[in-house]
Amino acid sequence: MKQKRIVVIGFVGTQLDSGQGPARWEKWRPSIAITQHEEYIVDRFEMLFSGKFGPLVDAVTADIAAVSPETTVVPHHIPISDAWDFGEVYGALFDFAKTYPFDPDNEDYWVHITTGTHVVQICMFLMTEARFFPGRLLQSSPPRRQSSKEPGSYALIDLDLSRYDQIAQRFSREQAEGVAFLKSGIATRNARFNTMIDEIERVAIKSRAPMLLMGPTGAGKSFLARRVYELKKTRHQLDGKFIELNCATLHGDGAASTLFGHVKGSFTGAAADRPGLLRSAHKGLLFLDEIGELGPDEQAMLLKAIEEKRFHPVGSDSEVQSDFQLIAGTNRDLASEVVAGSFREDLYARINLWTYALPGLVDRPEDIEPNLVYQLNQFSQEYGQMVRFNKEARERYMRFAMSPEAVWAGNFRDLSASVTRMATLAEAGGISDSIVSAEVARLQKLWHHYTRAPSAAEVNLAELMGDEAAAGLDLFDAMQLAAVVKVCRHSVTLSDAGRKLFAVSRSAKSKPNDADRLKKFLARFALEWDQVCGKS
Structure with missing residues (x-):
């Protein structure tokens, strides 16, 4: 050499x-x-x-x-x-x-x-x-x-600290502790979710760039944003507060005032100066959930505030400063919103550097059990009473929770509410089979709009695939495909449909991937999920 x-x-x-x-x-x-x-x-x-x-x-x-x-x-x-x-x-x-x-x-x-x-x-x-x-x-x-x-x-x-084994081990332990902190110590078993949290931990420690959390309502976007803030706070990377706002609650002229503040007399009812949430988040973290609900004016003002750390309060000729870190949340497809012209392309580009799609609970069935344990522990700490399932009750609840009937439309909010109800009704700290039966019935009623049996109406394969492709199917393939399409059209997600279709065989697999199996089945007929469900 x-x-x-x-x-x-x-x-x-x-x-x-x-x-x-x-x-x-x-x-x-x-x-x-x-x-x-x-x-x-x-x-x-x-x-x-x-x-x-x-x-x-x-x-x-x-x-x-x-x-x-x-x-x-x-x-x-x-x-x-x-x-x-x-x-x-x-x-x-x-x-x-x-x-x-x-x-x-x-x-x-x-x-x-x-x-x-x-x-x-x-x-x-x-x-x-x-x-x-x-x-x-x-x-x-x-x-x-x-x-x-x-x-x-x-x-x-x-x-280069990676060359020093002992130091590298300490950093590895510190990172593992950070990851566990973000997950609140929940021993999640979903590989995709764990990989995502690993990256979020590294990004949270090293970067002050905006972060975008995507996912359905109740998937844990707000919870994760707060944990990111608390993690950075323990590392002395933030001195300010955690400020949270659901942008869907903003309406009319008050939207800009809530975010950017206003000066006295700037509009009717402005009886005093208002700092606004962006200034309240100075040196801290601002979580804007449902950012896609912001109007065009607020989007433009937010972009300037992110890029330049300064902005004009409503009615003011003078700029103010605020150095905050932004985490945005949405359950919308912002890329489609940009194409449709309802969300600014430059703002999307600015917040899209670190984007993470949080899977809903229905897409993480293996994580239902550890989250159930976590929710019970949370209830015990809050109310000072240890609550447990008896064996039969636990098995019954888990069978339902993992079944195609449980669509978890509200995701972790539904699970949290369910555990809170059962724990509250438990006598002498024990959740009985009768309590579980009543709770299962409640959830079935809550979700009945999502769990209706597939309609008996015929699926028009020719309309879906084209006349020539449909005519080329054997009767066996045509009937099987039509049945699968019916289930897909009455399911919330690709994974939800896969769980329903492979409910029996999935139990024999150590790592079932129902979504991938269904995706491959549809691909045999040159079909995709959005196309089948009429979303394309």
Whole structure:
């Protein structure tokens, strides 16, 4: 393997590297010392300096040439007027890093942090940690005896923490704890949901960009948004409040006022200034559920507030500022809304960087049981009473909850309400079979509009597939396809239809994927779910 060239990047030490006359060789000078080690050769020294220290750089360059003629010193004047000003130092180093022609494939960069002010050293560390300097930190130390002419010692520190097993394990544990926090400790078994939460945890910690949560009502969008806020709060990434608003509750002129605030007298009834929810969310997190319900004016104002962190309150000529993180929720297909012209394309593009579709409970049947346990524990903590199912009652409830009859139209809200009712009615902390029977009957009545038996009306396959394709079907295939289409048209989702169609055989599979089985069946006839259900 070809040996990489060693390139040192560091500031000249205005005190440590100075010295005149022969006596200077009796002194440990870090920038010269790191070129004196016999076990490596510094190919190039990118020597940074500010102010009027050019003559010192020339002197140090001459001394390096005397002890290490193989080393080329390249001076760089960095425009820093105050080496103790963090913003100025970091900005100057950032500008240097942007224009420097790094070649990590052929060069190994050592970032020297022994010289310079403490602020300079910290900024060099941060630039290396963020990989703006793609190298390792070089920390040099003087020899034990100051009068010694030895170059002292040095240490190379690689900030790629993934290389350190113990640290990597700690980060892995921290991430696992973050994921568990987002799920409230619920041991979910749905692979797709778990993968999604893993990514949300990483994004929540690293990004302040808007996030879009899609899914049906009751799928847990508001709950997850609050957990993201609480996770970021524990990591000291947010100082402000969690502000939540369902945009479907906004109407007329009050919509803009609620979001952006208003000044006194801006309209009839504006008797006093109002800050608005965006300002209330300053330094915190704003969750706008059902964002697709916003009107065009509010969409335009929100876009400006997201991009520029400032906006005009209603009736005000002066802008106000608010630095908030946005999580948006919707049960609509916003992409279709954009095409239809009812949702701004630029706003959709801005909030669509991190988009997650939360599956409804009917699409996560394997997670019903752990969520049932969670809801019971929540009830016990809130009311100070332990409540449990007896064995028969639990088995009966789970049979119904996993059956095609249970459409969970309200998703986790339906499950939460169901558990609350049964726990409240439990005698001596025990949910009996009779309580479950009554609750199942209640849910069946609640969902009867969703669980009607498929209509006996004939499915017109020719209308669905075209005359030629329908005429080419065997009678067996035509009858089977017609029956499947009837079930699809009376189901809430693809997964719901799949569960009904494969209710028996799915129990024999460790990881049933009813939606995929149904999708493949329809594909045999060149059909898709939306087409079958008349949604295309």
